[in-house]
Amino acid sequence: MASSENTLMSNEVDAELVQDLIGRVATNVAMLVDREIFVEAVETERAQARPAGPAQVHISFKLQFSGESGEGHGCFLIPLPDAISLACYLMMFTEAEVSTHRDDTQLDQSTKDAMLELGNFIAAAVEETFRGFVPGTTVRSDGCQGVRADVRPALRYAEGDELIVGRARLKLHEFPAFELLAVIPANTLALPA
Numbered sequence: 001m002a003s004s005e006n007t008l009m010s011n012e013v014d015a016e017l018v019q020d021l022i023g024r025v026a027t028n029v030a031m032l033v034d035r036e037i038f039v040e041a042v043e044t045e046r047a048q049a050r051p052a053g054p055a056q057v058h059i060s061f062k063l064q065f066s067g068e069s070g071e072g073h074g075c076f077l078i079p080l081p082d083a084i085s086l087a088c089y090l091m092m093f094t095e096a097e098v099s100t101h102r103d104d105t106q107l108d109q110s111t112k113d114a115m116l117e118l119g120n121f122i123a124a125a126v127e128e129t130f131r132g133f134v135p136g137t138t139v140r141s142d143g144c145q146g147v148r149a150d151v152r153p154a155l156r157y158a159e160g161d162e163l164i165v166g167r168a169r170l171k172l173h174e175f176p177a178f179e180l181l182a183v184i185p186a187n188t189l190a191l192p193a
Contacts, residue, residue: 011044011046013133013189014044014046014164014189015042015044017044017129017130017133017164017184017189018042018044018164018166018168018182018184019042019044019166020129020132021125021126021129021130021166021182021184022039022042022166022168022170022180022182023039024125024126024128024129025076025122025125025126026038026039026170027125028121028124028125028128029086029118029121029122029125032090032118032121033086033089033090034089035089035172035173036172036173037170037171037172037173038170038171039168039169039170040168040169040170040171040177041168041169042166042167042168042169043166043167043168044164044165044166044167045164045165045167046162046163046164046165046186047162047163047165048159048160048161048162048163049152049159049160049163050152050153050155050157050163050183051077051152051165051167051181051183052147052149052150052151052152052153053077053079053147053149053150053151053153053179053181054149054150054179055149055150056079056080056081056149057079057080057105057146057147057148057149058077058078058079058080058083058146058147058149058153058181059077059078059079059080059083059115059144059145059146059147060075060076060077060144060145060146060147060153060154060155061075061076061077061078061115061118061119061122061123061141061144062074062075062119062141062142062143062144062145062153062155063075063076063122063123063126063139063140063141063142064139064140064141064142065130065137065138065139065184065185065188066137066138066188067134067136067137067138067188068134068136069134069137069187069188069189069190070185070187070188070190071188072157072161072185072187072188073142073155073156073157073185074155074163074182074183074184074185075153075155075181075182075183076122076126076180076181076182076183077147077153077180077181077182077183078178078180079178079179080105080146081102081103081175081178082102082170082172082175082178083115083118084101084102084104084107084111085098085101085102085172085173085175086115086118086172087111087114087115087118088101088111088114090114090117090118091110091111091114102175115144116141116143116144118144119141119143119144120141122141123139123140123141124139126139127139127140130188133189134188134189137188153183155183157185161185161186161187162185162186162187163183163184163185163186164182164183164184164185164186164189165181165182165183165184166180166181166182166184167179167180167181167182168180168181168182
């Protein structure tokens, strides 16, 4: 019986963590880019394999976690058009310029730099939230990388290790809603003995 109770408790903590992480990232990034980001739905699961961003190229905002509970790597996967939009807003582009750049397939250096800066803000928001669950945890950006459609993101990860995966439906400003994937190493959530 204790095993199923622990699983239930773990599931509740996972769901609360993912909800809080995605909410904090959306709020902080919305303030940064001065555009509304709505979180429409969030689902959480445990997985033993990295999830792939479906149907289109994604940007993987890679995260490195460290603390008493352990170390690990995760990421936030955002579809390329939406990651470009966030980077363009960060660079204070006009609405028309942002709409035009959403279709870009090659990124110039200023857009890449803006995405790296965005990755730093995502890491800070994740750290701020994560510390409420496991005090003393640090989270830093480990860069960002384009990931082809339906391909799992590259992470320092041993196949089969447990991950907490959050899937959220977000809406940026007036653009169509998109799915964000949050990948968190489960070992970093375990409290030290």
